[in-house]
Structures are given as structure tokens and as C-alpha cells.
Amino acid sequence: MNALTRSTEPGVVLIVDDTPDNLAMLSDALDNAGYLVLVALDGLSALNRVQRRRPDLILLDAMMPGLDGFETCRRLKAQPESADIPVVFMTGLTDSQHVVQGFEVGGSDYVTKPIQTEEVLARVAAHLRTSRILLSARAASQPPAQSLDDEPAHKVLSARFQLTGREVEVLRWVACGKTNRDIGTILDLSPRTVNKHLEHVYVKLGVETRTAATCVALSAITDSRNSAPR
Numbered sequence: 689m690n691a692l693t694r695s696t697e698p699g700v701v702l703i704v705d706d707t708p709d710n711l712a713m714l715s716d717a718l719d720n721a722g723y724l725v726l727v728a729l730d731g732l733s734a735l736n737r738v739q740r741r742r743p744d745l746i747l748l749d750a751m752m753p754g755l756d757g758f759e760t761c762r763r764l765k766a767q768p769e770s771a772d773i774p775v776v777f778m779t780g781l782t783d784s785q786h787v788v789q790g791f792e793v794g795g796s797d798y799v800t801k802p803i804q805t806e807e808v809l810a811r812v813a814a815h816l817r818t819s820r821i822l823l824s825a826r827a828a829s830q831p832p833a834q835s836l837d838d839e840p841a842h843k844v845l846s847a848r849f850q851l852t853g854r855e856v857e858v859l860r861w862v863a864c865g866k867t868n869r870d871i872g873t874i875l876d877l878s879p880r881t882v883n884k885h886l887e888h889v890y891v892k893l894g895v896e897t898r899t900a901a902t903c904v905a906l907s908a909i910t911d912s913r914n915s916a917p918r
Contacts, residue, residue, distance in 0.1 A: 700742070704733075705778065721809050731752060744773070748776065764794070774797075776799060815865045841909050857875060
């Protein structure tokens with residue numbers, strides 16, 4: 689197993705897919721990587737499963753009979769107890785409209801079928817790391833640390849680091865674990881343009897990695913909240 693994709697801290701991953709062969713393949717790969725694996729064959733079963741045991745991440749088939757993956761994700765994000773669980777869509781659809789639809793209902797990422805287990809493991813590990821960073825940042829401050837989604841957070845980052853509006857948007861999606869390709873799809877930019885914006889963000893924040901940029905940004909927002917008059 690590639691060291692990059694092996695979990696150093698076991699997490700709980702829920703796989704939702706109506707194809708048993710896909711469930712078996714992914715379950716074996718995740719189990720071998722050290723994760724606790726939960727499975728569901730359809731959207732309603734997945735919603736019930738989450739109520740019984742909260743996973744750290746969900747791998748969700750986009751196209752299923754009955755409740756499809758998009759509606760399943762929408763319902764998960766509508767519930768406070770499951771709203772912050774990262775959802776990675778699994779889909780054979782390559783049309784950008786469906787990719788955007790996945791993000792619009794709250795998805796964090798997507799992988800295309802046929803599934804490549806090494807890619808899935810790498811993305812699962814990356815999203816779990818980002819999720820733990822965000823949870824740690826929130827737990828470290830009172831009131832909870834803000835995300836990069838609200839207007840005050842944008843103003844803090846723009847003022848402290850002289851980021852442009854577009855650079856803040858790119859940083860926001862980086863903090864959500866999106867790849868340059870994904871960010872380009874969301875913001876209607878080429879991956880090359882996204883990379884240029886990200887290079888400027890790194891320079892202004894004094895960092896060299898996506899994780900470090902996320903940590904610095906969240907720390908700045910937390911400091912701003914803690915120092916604000918009460």
C-alpha cells in the first residue's frame with residue numbers, strides 16, 4: 689500500500705452504491721488502509737445508517753434507483769448533525785453540469801467510474817485531513833471558528849493578506865478540499881488560471897502547501913473573532 693494513501697488515524701467511511709461489486713472492491717481497499725467501513729445499497733438506507741453511526745466521510749454513488757445521490761446529499765446537508773460530513777460523489781457522468789450539480793448540493797469532491805482505488809484512497813485521506821483541521825480550528829475557539837464562506841471572513845482575509853476577491857474564492861475552495869480542476873469548474877476558470885491565483889495566495893500567506901494555506905486562513909479568522917469587541 690502506498691504510504692500516501694494509508695490512514696494514520698482510522699476514520700469511519702460510509703460507501704453508498706447499488707452495485708455490490710463496487711461495494712466489495714471499495715470496502716476491501718478502505719479496510720486494508722485502516723478505515724472502519726460502513727455500507728449502504730441505496731439513499732434511504734444511507735440516511736438511516738448515518739443516524740445510527742456518524743461516518744467521517746461518505747463515498748456516494750450519484751446515480752441510484754429511488755433516491756439518487758444528489759437528493760441523498762441534499763438531505764444530509766440539510767441536517768445539522770450530518771451537514772459537515774465530506775461527501776465524495778462516485779459517478780460515470782462526465783458532463784460538467786452533473787459535476788456542478790454535485791457541488792451545488794454540498795458535495796466536496798467526485799471521482800469517475802470505473803473507480804481507481806488508489807485515487808479514491810488518496811482523496812479520502814486528503815478530505816479527512818482537511819476535515820480534521822477544520823474541526824480542530826473550530827474546537828480551539830469560542831465562539832467556533834468561522835469557515836471561509838461568509839462575508840466577514842472574506843473581509844478579514846482581504847485586509848490581512850491583501851488578497852483579491854478571486855484569490856479569496858480560490859482559497860475558500862482549497863479549504864474545502866477541491867482540486868484545481870474542480871475549482872476551475874466551479875468558478876469557470878481554466879486550471880492554469882486557478883494555479884496562478886493559488887501561487888499568489890501562497891506568496892501572500894507565506895506558505896507552500898494547500899493545507900498550510902487553509903490553516904493560516906482559519907487561524908486569521910479565529911484571531912479576528914477572538915479580538916472583536918463583545
